[in-house]
Amino acid sequence: MAELVYRPVIGAALTMFKALDLKIDTQGSQHIPRQGGAVIVSNHISYLDFIFTGLAALPQKRLVRFMAKDAVFRHKVSGPLMRAMKHIPVDRAQGEHAYEHALSALRAGEIVGVFPEATISQSFTLKSFKSGAARLAQEAGVPLIPMALWGTQRIWTKGRPRNFRRSHIPVTIRVGEPVEAPADQFAGAITRRLRGRVQELLEAAQRAYPVRPKDxxxxxxxxxxxxxxxxxxxxxxxxxxxxxxx
Structure with a gap:
């Protein structure tokens, strides 16, 4: 099926990033499967994290359907775009609907993107993970793909003004090997293992980041x-x- 909105939005984002001369360093995209369902799980430090997470899947020619709070879908600008890109609204009062929507997407061979911290981490450290990503992977029989982002908080994050005028900001993205989610294991144990892997990737991204605070x-x-x-x-x-x- 043609993606009449998603691909043009990607093109617009890439054009903006080129204009800003962002230095995007991505490693590990080969771990994202070229076919079949998977759950991408990333840390959350910026309002733009979904864009960079999606960019990491492009080398594998995959589009990611993100789970996002329903307020984004009610916005007059972002709402129509989010729906047209087939992202998944999450109403925390009725989370079972979002869960079933995501499960159907995974079973149809889609990649679903999840930020299991649920909200942006203003400390820029990993918060506790919700177990929903692990449960989705278990029920759909698909792998979990851990990912870590670093530098995106310098562009636009909670409690700080947007920084679209400053160019040359590096963004480091690290994608890890799949984490299996066997149906006979506790989702909590899988979630702890997954969080540990994201933590490792986050530390790797921080070590690789080319800018130090003093600079x-x-x-x-x-x-x-x-x-x-x-x-x-x-x-x-x-x-x-x-x-x-x-």
């Missing part, structure tokens, strides 16, 4: 444990409780 002139986008000034997970939890960041 960039700022440190807000670097986790505290790496010497940056991003809030720690503990500080963010305290702020959510109303305790404030100390």
């Amino acid at each position: 960039a002139g700022d440190t807000w986008w670097v986790p505290a444990h790496l010497g940056g000034t991003a809030p720690t997970p503990e500080e963010l939890k305290a702020a959510e409780r109303g305790d404030g960041i100390q």
